[in-house]
Amino acid sequence: MTFDAVVEVRLRPGIADPQGATIERALPALGxxxxxxxxxxxxxxFTVEAADEAAARSLVDDLCHRFLTNPVIEDSVVTLTAAAVA
Amino acid sequence: MTFDAVVEVRLRPGIADPQGATIERALPALGxxxxxxxxxxxxxxFTVEAADEAAARSLVDDLCHRFLTNPVIEDSVVTLTAAAVA
Known part of the structure; x- marks a missing residue:
């Protein structure tokens, strides 16, 4: 089965977010x-090929922890949906 | 009222995505x-203060088009939810 995965990677609370701070500072000047x-x-x-949803979720969680995020400073939220059959 | 906004900015179809391509190439080698x-x-x-949801949505859409995205190469999807009252 094919699943559509969306991984949202966010900085953990308390980690400095200079990009966010810059946007926030700029907004009042822009109205x-x-x-x-x-x-x-x-x-x-991305799309994942896996036998079932549990297998897909375990693969995506592993991917997040080992590769897509830095778990020291980042949290991730995974959303999996079964892809529409073509 | 306060609303929580999430803006997901994606490259438009057909625009080269070197970050995505690099991740995709690296994955098989990592198992x-x-x-x-x-x-x-x-x-x-971010959070938005606005009179009602329509006003909040119009402010966020304007923000997306003028500031947060480059509409030539990027699409954005806005999700607004009323923030829990503290």
Missing amino acids: FDGVGGVQVGKSIR | FDGVGGVQVGKSIR
């Missing part, structure tokens, strides 16, 4: 008020 | 098979 708490992360999409 | 179609985007989270 956007009322925006706060800006956090910038990554979003990684 | 991950069956993974394909890797696309790397950004995920930007």
Whole structure:
């Protein structure tokens, strides 16, 4: 079976987020008020071939921990959906 | 009212994605098979103060088009949820 995976990688709470801070500082000068708490992360999409959803989830979790994120400073949230059959 | 916004920024179809291609090439050597179609985007989270959901959505859409994305090469998907009242 094929699954669509979306991995959202976010900085852990307390880790400095200079990209987010820069966006937040720039917004009032550009006329956007009322925006706060800006956090910038990554979003990684891919397809996974696996026997079932449990196998796909275990593969994606392993991939996240070993390769896509730095677990010291980043958290990841995995969303898996069965791909539409072509 | 306060809303939590998540903006997912993705490259448009057909735009070269060297980050995604590099991840995809590296995976078989690391023992991950069956993974394909890797696309790397950004995920930007923030809170918005607005009178109602329509006002918040229009502010976030404007922000996306003018500031957070390059509409020539990137698409964005906005998800808005009312923030839990503290």
